[in-house]
Amino acid sequence: MASGDDIRAELSRLAVLHHGPLFGYCKRRLGSDSEADDALQETFLRAFKYWGSFDPSRDARKWLFGIAHNVCVELARSRKKHTTVDEFPDLGDEGTTATLEKLAREEHLAxxxxxxxxxxxxxxxxxxxxxxxxxxxxxxxxxxxxxxPAVRVTVHRALEVLRARVGSKSGPQSRGE
Amino acid sequence: MQTPPQTPHPEPHDLTALAYDMIEGPQRAELLEHLAVCDACRATYDSYRDEQVVVRDAILRDARSGASEAAALERTLQAIAGSESAAPAGRVYRLRWWVLAAEIAAVALVGVGLFFFLKPDPQPGADPAGVVPIAAERRAPATVKNGSFLVSEEGKWRPASALPMDNWVMAGPEVLKLALPDGSVVEMDENAVFRIVIDDLDGSLALNMLDGNGRLRAGKSLPATRIRAGEAGFQVLPGGSVQLVCEAADLDWRANPDVLLSWSRPSRVQGQVATGEVVLLPQGRNLRAVPMHEGEVVRWTPAGFEGGGENDVIRYMYAGSGDDMQAMVLIRQRLDGMRTRLDELGDKQETFKVFLKRLEGEWSTQWDAGPQQVEVRIAQPMTRRAIEADGLKLELSSTSRQHWAKLTRDGKTTEYTAYTEEDLLKQLPEEARKLLK
Structure with missing residues (x-):
């Protein structure tokens, strides 16, 4: 069984390797550097706590993202952050074939x-x-x-909405045929 | 013409998931197999892949913050190391505040079980063994602006509490960006191995590179930092930058950093002046410094110097080929040009002016010896002519590589010499130049 020092050493190594994307994810979820900073610390404290449940054959990065995800959900909930959620419009068939070719340009990215x-x-x-x-x-x-399957369908439907919205704002020339 | 697909068309959401790299394993292989023979699905997939790049950029952009990330990593490492470590008070306070809030809520709602779930692990007397402590006197005078690093310690790459001096360091998975006290900026790409040392040339700060890609960019004034890799050392003038590509071939240093202790030189080095001007400072071969211009490249391999592009100066110096006299003329011209540009930059360039003065001193020695060597070896025929008028006598002699003038007036003779006729004429007094017209 790994000693506390061994776990700390391994977690420190993992922190160096993965802190960038983890920090980015937490910042994106929580909205600020300082909250992302807190979440990152808590992620690794929990990783230390539950190291015994980690299967070494698994990808440590994904395991850490799972913890970070839970930390962010709890943090957002505890701070009573609200997110405005738009309802999806009824697309019909129009948006499903829209193309996003012109999105490479900066204004489209925005x-x-x-x-x-x-x-x-x-x-x-x-x-x-x-x-x-x-x-x-x-x-x-x-x-x-x-x-x-629900994840895939959900993502696909959301992207269809995106294609339709961006396609309609980009003008008729960007519509797919 | 493609054969019709043998498998049914995939569901649209599976194509989306494939394009967004959310599918692995056998299903991914099946879908790719279908795409290989189905033009319609392939076209949809391609458009989704293009879209995926845009969506990814839209999500990832601005979510990262180099300086905050670096600071967050430091605090995280301290948190991992144990509660006894001295984390900045503000951050720890915030962490405890919301952990405590979550703990209270958990206790109220669920019970004691969740309390322990959220509570940081108490580690009385915990030894922060995971992080290599770097004492204040060992710390390098560099500020980490972005990225992360590991240090070689007891045969392993390990995180450290600070960037150390005289210790091999490996950059993390992202560009490690360092700010140095002289205003220089260092960037080390993923897994680059380097160390910060005091240069034995004059006690300045220097970086030694062993493997990977790195860049040193000088600020607008007073940069004194050098970057070295094997035979090559570079001093960057204000506003300039140099890019190094190093290979430590046949060394499994990533697995075993101990090998670094017995081998501290890369087997291949390429240095290129990315912008501005850089002085090449060779090491260990009794070679002299060479001023380099933007775009010029030097390369070393285990077999010795290799190439140098169109740069006569470098080729002559390191490959022993080329026009030696022309190389010396170019070096002198470049040093003069550098000094002129430093003068134009203002009064804060004293460090460089002293540096260039020393280089000029070195080259003057070489300069004095040069003409004799060239004249004897090449044995160019010498042309002579003499002009007399108005009490003046001007005697001119020249080879293809050197020009002399002897001006006699009232029994007094003055001699002039230069490596080009144009330079010689510039030295002559106006009355002598009139004679030539």
Whole structure:
């Protein structure tokens, strides 16, 4: 069984390796550097506490993201932060084939950011777990207490909304055929 | 023409998940197999991949903060090391505040079980063994602006409480950015191995690189830091920057940093002046410093110096080929140019002016010896002519590599010498130049 010092050494190594994406994820979830700082510390304190339950054959980065995710959810809840959530519009068939080719330009990127901010919090969480934590739909499903197909369908539907909104704001030339 | 797909078209949400790299294992392989033979799905997938890049950038951008990240890492390492470590009071207070709030809520709602879930592990007398403590006197005078690092300690790469002097350091998975006291900025790419030392040349701060990519960018004034890798050392002039690419071949240092103790030189080094001007400071071969310009490159391999691009100066100095006299002329011109530009930058460049003066002193010795060597070896025929008028006598002689003038007036003779005819003419007094016209 690993000693406390061994665990601390390994966690310190993991902190050096993964603190950047973890910090980014926490900042994105909580909104400020100082809160992300707190969440990062708490993530590793919990990792220390529950080291015995960590399966070394698993990816430590994903395990840490799971902890960070829970920490952020609890922190946001305890601080009574509210997120404005837009309802999805009824798309029909129009938006499903919209193309985002022109989004490479900076103004489109800003537009996409604004649209992502309007997404339901759960969708944003899923996308953030994907990009910061590089988690798969199965791993995200476990954290979000969803089935894996539900994660994929949810993400797909949210992106269809995004495609439609950005496509309509970009003018008719950006609409897919 | 492609064969029709043998498998049914995947669900749209599976294509999205594939494009967003959310699927692994056999299902991913199946989907890719289908895409290989289905143009329609492939086109959709491609558009989703393009979209994914935009969505990723939209989410990741601005979420990172170099200085805050570095500070957060330091506090996290302290938190891991144990409650006895001296974390900054403000941050620990905030941490305890909300942990306590969560604990109280948990106790009220769920019971004692969750209390222990959220409570930081008490570690009476905990030894912060995970983090290598770096005592104040061992710390390098550098501020970490971004990224993270490990230090080699007892055969392992381990986190440290601060950046140490005279100790090999490996940059973390992101660019490690350091600010140095002289205003210079150092950037070390992922896994680059380096150390901060006092340079034995003159006691200035220096960086030694062993492996990976690194850059040193000088500030606008008074930078005195050097960067060295193997035979190559670089002093960057104000506003300039140099990029180093080093390979420590055949060394499994990532697995065993102990090998660093017995090997401290990279096997391959490429140094390139990225911007501005840089002085190349060779080491260990009794070679002299060489001023370099933007874009110039030097390379060393285990077999010796390699290349140098179109730079006659460097090729001559290190490969023993090229025009030696031309190289010396160029070096003198470059040193003069550097000094002129330092003068233009103002009064705060005294460090560099002293540095260049010393270099000029070195090169003057070489300069004096040069013409004799060249003249004897190359044995160029010498041309001579003499002009007399108005009580003046001007005698000119020249080879293809050197020009002399002897001016006699009222029985008194003055001699002039230069490596180009143009430079010689500049030295002559106006009355002598009139004779030539």
């Amino acid at each position: 537009m996409v950011r604004r649209e992502i901010e309007r997404m339901p919090d759960r969708i944003r969480r899923i996308l953030e777990l994907r990009f910061f934590g590089q988690l798969t739909s199965a791993e995200i499903a476990e954290l979000e207490d969803m089935t894996e």
